[in-house]
Amino acid sequence: MLSLRGLPELTWLEIKIFLREPMGALGTIFIPVLTFLILGRMGVGRIANASQSVGALFGAGGVPVLVSLLIANSAVLSLVTIISIYREGGILKRLRATPLRPQTILSAHVIVKLLLTAVTMTLMVLAGKRYYTAGPEVPLFSFAIALLIATWSILSIGFIVASIVPTARFAQPVGALVLYPMIGLSGLFVPLTSFPPGMRAVAKVLPMTYAVSLLQGIWRGEGWMAHGGDVLGLFVAFLVCTSISARVFRWE
Amino acid sequence: MTVPVIQVSGIRKTYGKLVAVDDVSLDVHDGEIFGLIGPNGAGKTTTMECVEGIRRPDHGTIRVLGLDPVRDVYQLQERIGVQLQQAQLQKRIKVWEAVHLWASLYRKKPAVGNQLLEQLGLIEKRNAWFMTLSGGQKQRLFIALALINDPEVVFLDELTTGLDPQARRAIWELVRGIRARGKTVFLTTHLMEEAEKLCDRVAIIEYGKIIDIDRPERLVVRHCPERTVLLATTDENAREAFARIPNLVSVTSDDERITLAGSGDAFITDVIQCLSENKIHVTEFRTVLPTLEDVFLRLTGHSIRD
Numbered sequence: 001m002l003s004l005r006g007l008p009e010l011t012w013l014e015i016k017i018f019l020r021e022p023m024g025a026l027g028t029i030f031i032p033v034l035t036f037l038i039l040g041r042m043g044v045g046r047i048a049n050a051s052q053s054v055g056a057l058f059g060a061g062g063v064p065v066l067v068s069l070l071i072a073n074s075a076v077l078s079l080v081t082i083i084s085i086y087r088e089g090g091i092l093k094r095l096r097a098t099p100l101r102p103q104t105i106l107s108a109h110v111i112v113k114l115l116l117t118a119v120t121m122t123l124m125v126l127a128g129k130r131y132y133t134a135g136p137e138v139p140l141f142s143f144a145i146a147l148l149i150a151t152w153s154i155l156s157i158g159f160i161v162a163s164i165v166p167t168a169r170f171a172q173p174v175g176a177l178v179l180y181p182m183i184g185l186s187g188l189f190v191p192l193t194s195f196p197p198g199m200r201a202v203a204k205v206l207p208m209t210y211a212v213s214l215l216q217g218i219w220r221g222e223g224w225m226a227h228g229g230d231v232l233g234l235f236v237a238f239l240v241c242t243s244i245s246a247r248v249f250r251w252e
Numbered sequence: 253m254t255v256p257v258i259q260v261s262g263i264r265k266t267y268g269k270l271v272a273v274d275d276v277s278l279d280v281h282d283g284e285i286f287g288l289i290g291p292n293g294a295g296k297t298t299t300m301e302c303v304e305g306i307r308r309p310d311h312g313t314i315r316v317l318g319l320d321p322v323r324d325v326y327q328l329q330e331r332i333g334v335q336l337q338q339a340q341l342q343k344r345i346k347v348w349e350a351v352h353l354w355a356s357l358y359r360k361k362p363a364v365g366n367q368l369l370e371q372l373g374l375i376e377k378r379n380a381w382f383m384t385l386s387g388g389q390k391q392r393l394f395i396a397l398a399l400i401n402d403p404e405v406v407f408l409d410e411l412t413t414g415l416d417p418q419a420r421r422a423i424w425e426l427v428r429g430i431r432a433r434g435k436t437v438f439l440t441t442h443l444m445e446e447a448e449k450l451c452d453r454v455a456i457i458e459y460g461k462i463i464d465i466d467r468p469e470r471l472v473v474r475h476c477p478e479r480t481v482l483l484a485t486t487d488e489n490a491r492e493a494f495a496r497i498p499n500l501v502s503v504t505s506d507d508e509r510i511t512l513a514g515s516g517d518a519f520i521t522d523v524i525q526c527l528s529e530n531k532i533h534v535t536e537f538r539t540v541l542p543t544l545e546d547v548f549l550r551l552t553g554h555s556i557r558d
Binding site: 005006009010013014016017020021086089090091093094096097098099100101 | 304306326329330334336338339340341342344345349352353354356357358359381
């Protein structure tokens with residue numbers, strides 16, 4: 001029976017606890033925003049949005065997409081770290097000895113991380129208005145939805161990392177080692193077509209690739225229908241990763 | 253005789269090559285405080301976690317309130333309260349928030365949170381972060397969480413480890429209070445004094461095997477029949493009179509202080525009778541009885557602290 005009893009209470013509690021940890025909140029929300037602003041001041045925004053030079057260096061909406069992915073990654077890393085700290089401290093085990101179901105605990109953390117991503121995203125849009133002259137053709141709302149879908153899918157990779165890292169100390173580095181190379185392979189910097197066939201095959205099974213394709217497309221103002229395949233890819237990645245982590249997850 | 257609240261028969265649990273629990277069987281009855289005692293690593297926690305449904309035994313069967321802890325774990329969790337060894341909560345969770353969260357998890361209308369905090373002496377700490385609580389306060393909070401669903405059976409694993417004697421006594425009082433409310437308590441401890449003062453019945457476990465189960469005082473009678481009387485007298489005929497006490501094993505003296513060692517439950521009465529019949533005037537009289545600690549030593553050949 002799929003019961004999510006206690007989900008609202010746990011989610012609300014985890015949000016409050018997150019905000020009480022000054023370093024965590026600062027690191028995950030303000031540092032990406034700050035990076036974004038500094039990049040903007042340096043004039044990267046103008047280069048990235050000047051449509052002619054974009055293709056060569058970054059792809060459409062390069063900087064916004066890259067920064068969005070960094071936000072997603074930092075949310076995922078934060079999930080991985082929290083889960084492993086909870087495991088190491090016996091918090092997961094204590095929660096497990098109640099009628100609270102595993103899926104409820106994970107769902108609460110996913111909701112918190114998605115909210116976090118949305119908040120960071122909003123702050124960035126507000127802060128970046130000055131430097132990143134997103135034209136009226138950029139559908140910010142759709143872009144935010146696309147980012148949440150991408151984050152949700154990448155979080156499922158986070159589940160696997162969280163399931164297998166032995167201690168909290170390894171969580172952050174192992175997570176980073178898995179996540180950041182995926183951005184390199186995603187086609188954001190170099191178009192997929194210029195990869196050797198082997199690397200292209202790897203890129204094809206990584207959700208980050210679909211995330212980039214989706215985010216770039218939406219940023220360019222393309223419709224959701226044109227990117228149904230990306231959404232499907234992200235959804236399949238979520239299902240596969242979640243079912244793997246359900247098998248290998250350890251509570252203590 | 254009613255059906256036991258907890259029935260464990262022949263469970264075995266191995267971790268790789270290590271046999272943690274080997275053919276353990278025990279019954280826990282309604283309304284009693286039952287203690288599983290033994291040194292660290294004896295298999296206490298593993299046994300308890302199998303009963304709670306957190307671990308699955310390799311062999312054997314367990315019934316708790318008529319339920320199978322593996323198959324019916326969610327049903328069981330509604331009706332039991334659990335305190336785990338070395339458990340932690342989120343560092344920055346407030347006391348009242350933990351109580352509120354726990355209360356939201358159970359189907360049954362739970363015990364009133366504030367009332368529980370009051371009873372456990374935590375009401376002034378209700379806005380404190382978990383990380384700022386002392387060891388004793390954390391344990392009391394865990395007891396509160398274990399009681400939040402008004403459970404029929406309460407599991408307490410090494411409840412007072414690491415607490416100072418005063419906090420320990422306060423916790424014992426709380427556990428007696430749980431029993432007074434008609435609940436069954438299943439606890440583990442490696443403190444013999446705790447088992448002796450708190451438990452109605454104990455099971456001694458070592459190397460994953462149960463060595464004996466009974467009321468603490470009966471275990472003492474069964475395994476350690478020695479009785480010792482220490483007294484002081486200046487009566488010169490005393491030694492001669494003492495020699496006639498049945499079951500006397502030895503008499504040693506240091507000036508007027510005399511130590512009488514004997515065996516059996518009747519020994520102390522026999523000594524008193526001897527003193528009164530012979531009108532021996534004593535200025536000091538003290539009995540030394542064996543404790544569970546001695547029983548453990550007798551049964552295992554080593555002290556529980558080794």
